Amino acid sequence: MLDDVDRRILRLLQADPAQPVPELASATGMTAARVTRRLDRLRADGVLMPSQAVIDWRALGFTVEVSLRVTLDKTVPRAFDDFLSAARQVRAVIEIQTFLGRVDVRLSLIARDLPDYQRIYREEILTLPHIADIEALMTVARLKYDESLPL
Incomplete structure (x- = not known):
């Protein structure tokens, strides 16, 4: 279900959830459009949950x-x-x-x-x-x- 690129994107997001798409693209060696498509698919598949404010x-x-x-x-x-x-x-x-x-x-x-x-x-x-x-x-x-x- 997840390939190595998906896992890398998820690891990067776990390390810094506010990381913008251009930085994710740079870190993965992909274009921003390809990263956006993968993020959209991960959200649609329920792998990546919607963002929420976490209050201490x-x-x-x-x-x-x-x-x-x-x-x-x-x-x-x-x-x-x-x-x-x-x-x-x-x-x-x-x-x-x-x-x-x-x-x-x-x-x-x-x-x-x-x-x-x-x-x-x-x-x-x-x-x-x-x-x-x-x-x-x-x-x-x-x-x-x-x-x-x-x-």
Whole structure:
């Protein structure tokens, strides 16, 4: 599906996503038009996702990150759907993942400080429907965060 030129373009973009097409063309030894066609194809094939603004929430004063592992009451037929629908409405939740196994859902949430987290937990998380068990894991340090692929 990907040839060596595609991989090279993707590696260059991972290193510097804001790199303009003329620089990509120069680095790959191709014309800007050919690079543009390849980028368009990579986007059309779903390999290259649309650009988005990535905001560092720590720079905005959020100092607490918590991972909540939630087990749902599986005796309720719509427990998953009801829970996920309600969890999407909690503004502090920045990521929702579902799993197979004892833990059904992981919520990642951010808060300004511990009192803010406690308020969110009591007023918004504990009121979510069909929770059978919940475990909170507070992030102490992020040792590695890298979304680049080994191309």
